[in-house]
Amino acid sequence: MADAILTLNxxxxxxxxxxxxxxxxxxxxxxxxxxIDGIGAAGQPxxxxxxxxxxxxxxxxxxxxxxxxxxxxxxxxxxxxxxxHGHEAGWTITGVGHRVVHGAQKFSQPVVLDAAxxxxxxxxxPLAPLHQPHNxxxxxxxxxxxxxxxxxxxxxxxxxxxxxxxxxLFALPRAITxxxxxxxxxxxxxxxxxxxxxxxxxxxxxxxxxVIVAHLGNGASMCAMKNLxxxxxxxxxxxxxxLMMGTRTGNLDPGVLLYLMEYRGMxxxxxTKLLYKESGLLGVxxxxxxxxxxxxxxxxxxxxxxxxxCYRIVREIGSLAAALGGLDALVFTGGIGERGAPVRExxxxxxxxxxxxxxxxxxxxxxxxxxxxxxxxxxxxIPTNEEWIIARxxxxxxx
Numbered sequence: 001m002a003d004a005i006l007t008l009n010x011x012x013x014x015x016x017x018x019x020x021x022x023x024x025x026x027x028x029x030x031x032x033x034x035x036i037d038g039i040g041a042a043g044q045p046x047x048x049x050x051x052x053x054x055x056x057x058x059x060x061x062x063x064x065x066x067x068x069x070x071x072x073x074x075x076x077x078x079x080x081x082x083x084x085h086g087h088e089a090g091w092t093i094t095g096v097g098h099r100v101v102h103g104a105q106k107f108s109q110p111v112v113l114d115a116a117x118x119x120x121x122x123x124x125x126p127l128a129p130l131h132q133p134h135n136x137x138x139x140x141x142x143x144x145x146x147x148x149x150x151x152x153x154x155x156x157x158x159x160x161x162x163x164x165x166x167x168x169l170f171a172l173p174r175a176i177t178x179x180x181x182x183x184x185x186x187x188x189x190x191x192x193x194x195x196x197x198x199x200x201x202x203x204x205x206x207x208x209x210x211v212i213v214a215h216l217g218n219g220a221s222m223c224a225m226k227n228l229x230x231x232x233x234x235x236x237x238x239x240x241x242x243l244m245m246g247t248r249t250g251n252l253d254p255g256v257l258l259y260l261m262e263y264r265g266m267x268x269x270x271x272t273k274l275l276y277k278e279s280g281l282l283g284v285x286x287x288x289x290x291x292x293x294x295x296x297x298x299x300x301x302x303x304x305x306x307x308x309x310c311y312r313i314v315r316e317i318g319s320l321a322a323a324l325g326g327l328d329a330l331v332f333t334g335g336i337g338e339r340g341a342p343v344r345e346x347x348x349x350x351x352x353x354x355x356x357x358x359x360x361x362x363x364x365x366x367x368x369x370x371x372x373x374x375x376x377x378x379x380x381x382i383p384t385n386e387e388w389i390i391a392r393x394x395x396x397x398x399x
Contacts, residue, residue: 010138159188
């Protein structure tokens with residue numbers, strides 16, 4: 001039996017997981033990676049897909065999660081543990097690492113969970129009501145499926161706790177900010193990976209200089225780093241702030257919300273649906289939230305959605321560069337950032353004033369370094385690896 005670390009990212013209807021061999025160093029590539037989709041979908045089975053390190057599909061099947069005495073998440077994770085135990089390599093899971101969206105101001109580092117810590121995380125549900133409950137469901141389910149196996153929480157907010165106090169404050173009465181209403185920032189596990197990888201991609205002085213990382217996917221944000229630490233982020237109190245996203249608005253005048261409440265009669269539930277599920281690329285285009293579909297479409301609404309997405313990125317880069325006092329490197333990551341060459345081209349064209357110059361062939365080929373030799377700013381594409389960050393923290397803490 002080989003020891004392994006299981007990483008888990010539990011959402012409202014899906015669970016992403018990866019299994020890493022445990023040794024002196026956690027390898028960058030997992031032994032197994034997979035996803036369970038459709039959890040809790042009425043009248044439809046959930047679906048499991050698992051691949052090995054070589055990309056071979058090991059399982060691609062529907063799941064019946066109707067198990068007496070278990071929630072759908074618990075049933076899904078019980079089936080997952082059984083699958084891992086029955087795998088031909090015979091893995092023994094010695095630690096489980098969870099992506100937890102919110103650690104508030106309390107947690108600036110990953111922690112081994114106990115009952116008191118889990119209770120503290122439940123207290124942060126008001127700060128992330130759409131994410132935190134599902135992260136906790138994964139923790140509860142794995143605790144039942146693997147009793148005695150240590151579980152580690154790795155927080156999406158932790159990387160940003162290095163920001164200056166001013167960068168975290170809202171201009172609200174102190175009585176409100178004292179309740180925890182402040183800028184937290186998210187996608188921290190992705191940024192932590194980029195901070196670890198960047199010195200091997202560009203020279204050390206530039207890597208530790210003024211860097212902006214653009215994590216662009218269905219959820220999108222950017223982070224300004226100096227000395228490989230977060231200095232500012234586009235996301236604030238929630239993960240709906242900042243950049244336009246697949247279905248989220250990004251930055252929005254709060255007066256719009258007051259207008260919609262007063263004159264359209266929208267309540268909190270309706271506004272939440274609008275801000276998180278009906279806006280962004282989907283809302284502007286009226287076609288899709290998928291950037292690939294929009295880039296292939298000839299519809300003017302699709303073109304406008306893509307142009308607005310890129311425009312907002314360029315504006316926020318200007319803001320973050322101001323916070324850093326300049327810019328030495330720009331990094332693209334996330335699904336769109338890693339594979340969306342037309343998006344990178346449009347964004348970089350808008351940064352000509354900063355001295356950004358692209359190598360067109362390198363950009364089209366999704367090369368690691370896509371800036372031309374005459375570019376004053378180093379521009380890179382680095383695939384993120386949040387699962388590896390979680391596995392590494394987990395192995396260290398349960399050693």
